[in-house]
Amino acid sequence: MKEKAVILVSGGMDSCVTLAEAIEEGYDPCLLHVNYGQRTEKRELKAFRDIAHHYHIRHTLVTDIHHLVKIGGSSLTDSQIVVSVADLNSRDIPSSYVPFRNANILSIAVSWAEVLGAGAIFIGAVEEDSSGYPDCRKNFFTQFEKMVDLGTKPETRISIKTPIISLKKSEIVKRGLFLNAPLDLTWSCYQSEEEACGICDSCALRLRGFHQAGLEDPIPYIQRPDYED
Amino acid sequence: MKEKAVILVSGGMDSCVTLAEAIEEGYDPCLLHVNYGQRTEKRELKAFRDIAHHYHIRHTLVTDIHHLVKIGGSSLTDSQIVVSVADLNSRDIPSSYVPFRNANILSIAVSWAEVLGAGAIFIGAVEEDSSGYPDCRKNFFTQFEKMVDLGTKPETRISIKTPIISLKKSEIVKRGLFLNAPLDLTWSCYQSEEEACGICDSCALRLRGFHQAGLEDPIPYIQRPDYED
Numbered sequence: 001m002k003e004k005a006v007i008l009v010s011g012g013m014d015s016c017v018t019l020a021e022a023i024e025e026g027y028d029p030c031l032l033h034v035n036y037g038q039r040t041e042k043r044e045l046k047a048f049r050d051i052a053h054h055y056h057i058r059h060t061l062v063t064d065i066h067h068l069v070k071i072g073g074s075s076l077t078d079s080q081i082v083v084s085v086a087d088l089n090s091r092d093i094p095s096s097y098v099p100f101r102n103a104n105i106l107s108i109a110v111s112w113a114e115v116l117g118a119g120a121i122f123i124g125a126v127e128e129d130s131s132g133y134p135d136c137r138k139n140f141f142t143q144f145e146k147m148v149d150l151g152t153k154p155e156t157r158i159s160i161k162t163p164i165i166s167l168k169k170s171e172i173v174k175r176g177l178f179l180n181a182p183l184d185l186t187w188s189c190y191q192s193e194e195e196a197c198g199i200c201d202s203c204a205l206r207l208r209g210f211h212q213a214g215l216e217d218p219i220p221y222i223q224r225p226d227y228e229d
Numbered sequence: 230m231k232e233k234a235v236i237l238v239s240g241g242m243d244s245c246v247t248l249a250e251a252i253e254e255g256y257d258p259c260l261l262h263v264n265y266g267q268r269t270e271k272r273e274l275k276a277f278r279d280i281a282h283h284y285h286i287r288h289t290l291v292t293d294i295h296h297l298v299k300i301g302g303s304s305l306t307d308s309q310i311v312v313s314v315a316d317l318n319s320r321d322i323p324s325s326y327v328p329f330r331n332a333n334i335l336s337i338a339v340s341w342a343e344v345l346g347a348g349a350i351f352i353g354a355v356e357e358d359s360s361g362y363p364d365c366r367k368n369f370f371t372q373f374e375k376m377v378d379l380g381t382k383p384e385t386r387i388s389i390k391t392p393i394i395s396l397k398k399s400e401i402v403k404r405g406l407f408l409n410a411p412l413d414l415t416w417s418c419y420q421s422e423e424e425a426c427g428i429c430d431s432c433a434l435r436l437r438g439f440h441q442a443g444l445e446d447p448i449p450y451i452q453r454p455d456y457e458d
Contacts, residue, residue: 061296061299061300063296063299064296065294065337067290067292067293067337067340068340070290070292071290071337071340071341071344072344098340099339099340099343099344099381099382100336100339100340100343100377100380100381101340102380103332103336103339103376103377103380104333104336104337104340107329107332107333107336108294108296108300108333110328110329110332111296111297111300111327111328111329111330111333112300114328114329115300115301115328134379134380134381134382134383135379135380135381137379139379140376140379140380143372143375143376143379143380144376144380146372146376147332147369147372147373147375147376148329148332150363150364150366150368150369150372151329151331151332151363151364151369151372151373152328152329152363152364153328153363154363
C-alpha cells in the first residue's frame with residue numbers, strides 16, 4: 001500500500017505542480033484546501049475541486065480559517081487594504097502577506113496527517129522567485145519540521161516537503177507540463193474570479209514564468225503585460 | 230504605554246493563572262479564545278467571557294477551528310471515542326490528546342500578535358504535572374518560538390511565554406490565589422458543562438492540585454475523589 005501524504009492544494013499553479021510531484025514520488029495524495037477569507041476564495045475552491053477530480057483523489061478536506069479575516073493585516077483578506085500592483089524587483093514584504101498564514105495552514109495539515117498516519121506534507125512554497133513572504137523560505141520549513149517532531153506523538157514522523165521551493169516560475173511551468181499537471185484548471189489571481197487581473201503579484205509572477213518558459217498561459221486574463229525582452 | 234501580549238485563555242484554571250501572571254508582569258493583555266469543537270465548548274466560552282469581564286479586558290478575539298472535529302482522533306472532539314478515566318500514573322498519551330492542537334492555536338495567536346504589534350504570547354501549558362501531551366512540553370515551545378522568528382516579518386519579535394510550565398497543579402492553585410485570579414470563574418472539565426464530572430483527566434488533575442494545596446475547589450462537582458493520604 002502506498003504511503004499517504006497530505007498535499008496543500010490552494011488551487012494555484014504551484015500547488016498543482018507540487019501535487020503532481022507527490023504523485024510522481026509514489027505517494028497516495030490526500031488533498032487539503034484552506035479557505036482563509038481571501039478575495040478569490042470561491043474561485044480557488046473551484047480550482048481545488050477540479051484538480052482533485054482530475055486526479056481521482058479519494059481523501060479531500062476543506063477547512064475554513066476565517067479568523068484570518070477578523071485578524072486582518074493583509075490586502076488578501078482585508079478589503080480596506082489595496083492589493084498592490086506587482087513590483088517584482090522590490091525587496092519589501094508586499095501588502096498581500098497574510099500574517100503567519102503558512103504556519104496556520106501547515107498546523108492543520110499536521111493534525112490531519114497525524115490522524116491519517118501520513119508520512120509527509122507537501123507544500124508548494126517558492127523561495128527563489130517569490131513575493132518575499134517570510135513564511136515561504138526553506139529555513140522556515142526546516143524549523144517547522146523540527147517543531148512538528150517535538151509536538152506530535154513519539155511514533156509520528158512527518159516530513160515537510162517543498163519540492164518546488166528552489167525553482168523559478170518558468171521552471172515550475174516546464175515541470176508542470178512535463179508531469180502533465182492540469183495547469184488550465186488552476187487559479188492564481190489574488191484579485192478577480194472570472195478573468196485573472198494580470199497585474200497583482202501573483203498574476204505577474206505567473207505570467208512572467210510562462211513568458212520565460214516560452215509558453216502561453218492557458219487561463220483567461222483581463223490584461224497581459226508587454227515584455228520588453 | 231504598556232506592551233501588548235496575546236494570552237491564550239481557554240477558560241480553564243491554568244490559562245486564568247497565566248493571564249494573572251501576564252498582568253503581574255505589566256503587559257496589556259489581549260485575550261484569545263479558540264473553539265475547536267470540544268464537548269464543553271459553550272461552558273469554556275462562558276468562562277472565557279467571565280474572566281475577560283472580571284479583568285476589564287479591551288481586546289478579545291474568539292475563533293473557531295472546527296476542522297479539528299472533522300479531523301478527529303481525540304475523545305475531546307470525537308463523540309465516538311470515550312473520554313478516558315484519569316490514570317495519573319500512566320505514561321501513555323491519553324485519548325483526550327487533540328493532534329497538534331497547541332500549534333494550531335499558537336499559530337492563530339502569532340497572526341494576531343503580528344497585526345497587534347504584541348511582543349509576547351502567553352500560554353498556560355503545564356509540563357511537570359500534565360497529561361503527557363507532546364505539545365505541552367517546554368522544548369516544543371522553544372522550537373515553536375524559533376519557527377515564529379523565521380516565519381514572520383523581520384521587525385516582528387514575539388516570545389512564547391509559559392510562566393506556569395514547571396509548576397505542579399498545587400503550586401498553580403496557590404499562585405492563582407496569591408495573584409487574586411478568579412478561579413471560581415474557570416472551567417476545566419472535559420466532559421460536562423453544568424457540574425464538573427470529577428473523573429476525567431482534567432478534573433482529576435485539578436482536584437488533586439487543590440487537595441495538595443490544602444484548599445477546596447470552589448466550582449461544583451458531580452463527584453469528588455476520596456484521597457487516601
